Amino acid sequence: MFNSKKADADEELYFILLQVVLVGAVGLMLFNYINSFKENTIYDKNHLSRDIALVLNTLYMAPGNVYYEYEYSNMPLSYFDFYFNENTIGVSDSQQRVKGNSPYKINYPYAANKKITNDLQILRNPKSVFFYKSGNIITNNKKISLNKLHCQNTGLTNRPKKILFDFFYSTKEEEEKLIRLAEQLSSYFYNTNLNIDFARTIEKGKNAFTKKDTNKYTWADLIIIFRLDKTQEKSIKSYYYFKGLESYQEPKYLGCTILNSVLEINSDINNANIPASRLHFKDISDNIKPSANIIEISFSPSINPTEPLSEAIKNYAQ
Amino acid sequence: MIIVSLTIIMISNAYFNLKIDVFEQDTILFYNRLFFDRNLVKSDPISDRIYPGIFVLKKLSTEDFSNKLADTIYYGKDNEHLAAEINLVSKEKHVVSFFNPGEQKGFQEWILLAESWIPGPGGASLKRFIQPNILYIGENSRPKLGFLNTSIVMRND
Numbered sequence: 001m002f003n004s005k006k007a008d009a010d011e012e013l014y015f016i017l018l019q020v021v022l023v024g025a026v027g028l029m030l031f032n033y034i035n036s037f038k039e040n041t042i043y044d045k046n047h048l049s050r051d052i053a054l055v056l057n058t059l060y061m062a063p064g065n066v067y068y069e070y071e072y073s074n075m076p077l078s079y080f081d082f083y084f085n086e087n088t089i090g091v092s093d094s095q096q097r098v099k100g101n102s103p104y105k106i107n108y109p110y111a112a113n114k115k116i117t118n119d120l121q122i123l124r125n126p127k128s129v130f131f132y133k134s135g136n137i138i139t140n141n142k143k144i145s146l147n148k149l150h151c152q153n154t155g156l157t158n159r160p161k162k163i164l165f166d167f168f169y170s171t172k173e174e175e176e177k178l179i180r181l182a183e184q185l186s187s188y189f190y191n192t193n194l195n196i197d198f199a200r201t202i203e204k205g206k207n208a209f210t211k212k213d214t215n216k217y218t219w220a221d222l223i224i225i226f227r228l229d230k231t232q233e234k235s236i237k238s239y240y241y242f243k244g245l246e247s248y249q250e251p252k253y254l255g256c257t258i259l260n261s262v263l264e265i266n267s268d269i270n271n272a273n274i275p276a277s278r279l280h281f282k283d284i285s286d287n288i289k290p291s292a293n294i295i296e297i298s299f300s301p302s303i304n305p306t307e308p309l310s311e312a313i314k315n316y317a318q
Numbered sequence: 319m320i321i322v323s324l325t326i327i328m329i330s331n332a333y334f335n336l337k338i339d340v341f342e343q344d345t346i347l348f349y350n351r352l353f354f355d356r357n358l359v360k361s362d363p364i365s366d367r368i369y370p371g372i373f374v375l376k377k378l379s380t381e382d383f384s385n386k387l388a389d390t391i392y393y394g395k396d397n398e399h400l401a402a403e404i405n406l407v408s409k410e411k412h413v414v415s416f417f418n419p420g421e422q423k424g425f426q427e428w429i430l431l432a433e434s435w436i437p438g439p440g441g442a443s444l445k446r447f448i449q450p451n452i453l454y455i456g457e458n459s460r461p462k463l464g465f466l467n468t469s470i471v472m473r474n475d
Contacts, residue, residue, distance in 0.1 A: 030327065043338070050340045054347060061351040063368065087394045109399045111348065112392045152366065 032096075032104050044075055045091040045106040052082070052089050052129070053110035059133050060113050065146040070129040077129055084120035084140070087112045094125035147263040151256035154249045159317055160221035160242060166199035167209060168227040176207055178226060181236070181306060188310035194317050222317075229298065236299045238309070245293050254316055255295040261312035262305050328439070345445045345470045348391065348400060352468065357386045358404075360455055372461065373454040378406055378413045387417050401425045401471045408464035410456050428471040441474045 052070060059066055070077075081097060083090035089110060092103035112118055119139035123129060131140050135150030165185060167178040179202055189196040199216050200209040217223060223241040228234045242251055299305040352358055353371045358378060360369040377383070393399045401418035403425055418424050432444035449466040456462050 026324065046338045050338055054340060054343050057344070057347040057351070061347065061354055063354060063370070087392055109393050111351070111400075114389045114392050150366070 032101065041075070041079065041093055042104075042106070044072075045080065045093070045104075047074075048072065048080060048082075049089055049091045049106045049108040052091075053108045055131070056089065056110040056112075056138075059131055059138060060111060060116065062133065065134040065148070066132070067146055068131045070131070078125040078127055081125060082123040082129065083107075084118075084122065086118055097124070145264070148260050149256050149263070151253055151260060152249075154253050156250055161317065162195040162197070162219055162221045163313065163317065164197050164199055164216050164220035164223045166212065166223065166225045168225055169209075174228045175209060177228060177234070179207060179209065181226060182209075184304075184306040185310060188306060189314075192314060194314065224313075235301045236305060238297050238299070238305075240295045240297070242293050248293050251293050251295040254312075255297055257316055258297060258309055258312040261308035261315075262299065262303065265303065265308055331439075341443050341472055341474075342445070344400070344472060345447075348402065348470055349447050349468055351391055352404065355387065355390055357383065357390060371453065373406060373452060373464075373466070375406065375408075375411060375413060375454055375456050378404070378415050379411075383415045384417060384421050387415075391417065398473060400473075401428045403469045405467040405469075406452070406454060406464055407467060408454065408456070408462060410462065425471065428473070429469075431473070432471050439474055442471050443474060445470050445472075 051072075055068065055070060059068060079094060081092050081094045081103065083092070083105065087109055088107045090105040090107040092105040094103075096103040115136065116133075117137040119137055119141070120131075121139075121141045123140065129140065131138060132142070132144045132146070133139075134144045134146055134148055137144065165182070167175075167182060169175045169178055182198060182200075182202060186198070197216055197220070199212050199214075202208070203210050221243055223243065225239040225241075227237050227239075229237050240251055240254060242254075245251075299309075354368065356368055358373050360372040360374050361367065362369075380386070388397065397418055401424060402416065403422075404415045404417065406413045406415075416422055416425050418428070428442050429444065431440075431442035434441065447466075447468045447470070449468075452464045452466040453461050454464045
């Protein structure tokens with residue numbers, strides 16, 4: 001076929017066509033590249049991709065919760081689109097995308113952490129670029145509370161179903177304050193499908209608790225005891241005892257969810273001791289042996305922890 | 319013409335990459351990140367807190383250290399960006415660990431690129447951090463002083 005003069009001409013024609021196609025493709029690439037160069041954004045895109053990659057490296061490294069708003073003085077950030085892959089950031093011109101051209105993207109890698117959920121979305125001509133890192137998530141498209149703790153879910157399937165509340169007091173004043181607490185707890189847990197009981201009930205007509213029913217300690221899976229702290233402005237102390245559970249993971253998870261629930265309404269510092277201090281606990285109850293799986297949570301006297309505490313326990317136990 | 323056009327693109331790209339070089343910052347960030355990483359430093363399982371800068375010899379000498387570190391400092395499945403050699407030197411033990419998929423062999427290939435001093439794409443850059451008086455937890459769980467020597471190689475692409 002290629003021996004005839006006509007075949008020679010055909011062959012040459014094919015090569016010329018191929019060259020034209022290749023030159024056209026390279027020309028288009030070059031045109032796009034020069035276009036972004038002409039508009040002086042290539043330097044900015046390079047700078048932005050590297051700078052934001054360094055910011056992300058720092059955020060992933062930073063312990064605790066962080067909010068960071070990225071600023072760039074050369075040009076408005078709305079001139080660009082930002083593409084976040086699992087470990088790369090790409091920056092391109094938003095104008096090119098709007099015109100229907102395929103934008104020239106400049107990428108740079110950053111060091112992610114597979115144990116932190118990457119919720120970084122594509123930002124198309126954003127007014128601002130911000131990052132939130134809290135617990136085990138990093139995001140750029142929504143606000144998340146920086147007050148939250150990271151609670152490691154243990155995945156325990158048979159959570160405690162029988163919950164007993166008890167109250168420890170030594171003066172009449174403490175008793176009356178704890179009675180109010182008991183009434184609030186009772187109303188929050190009324191009409192739920194949880195098995196909730198109280199080791200002491202409120203005597204009818206009197207502002208006093210009845211005698212403690214120690215048989216109920218045998219019935220319960222999870223025992224929660226309240227007292228008022230004598231030393232620190234009467235903050236409310238609570239103790240959480242998981243019967244039959246030796247590990248500290250589950251109590252720790254419950255304590256964390258309770259603290260998060262309280263932090264939603266008030267960021268005053270409360271504190272948690274895991275395990276509970278034996279010194280604080282030894283006079284609380286003779287039905288419970290101090291052990292590693294008892295947690296102690298104190299609530300600041302400026303807040304009423306009943307509602308968030310009840311919500312957290314309901315969510316935990318259901 | 320194609321070759322000329324592509325050459326112009328490559329030279330311009332190399333120029334911009336050289337001008338905006340973040341090698342120093344990138345390596346410093348990686349080095350500092352080692353001081354906060356759970357795969358190297360002491361951590362408390364009960365409170366979930368870490369003790370930055372207090373290294374644990376046992377963690378550094380585990381067999382799958384490189385894979386564990388690559389999960390918490392993740393540059394992608396086929397990391398072509400950064401490799402490191404972490405040396406903890408002490409009277410008790412000398413531990414050498416690597417960060418990159420190819421481990422020692424991969425790191426040494428990258429070191430050859432760095433030592434060739436080729437700037438721009440295709441080459442690599444090397445930075446060493448030497449930190450005396452590093453606190454570490456040894457074999458008998460007692461804290462001791464050691465020496466941390468970290469070599470970080472980054473590709474120039």
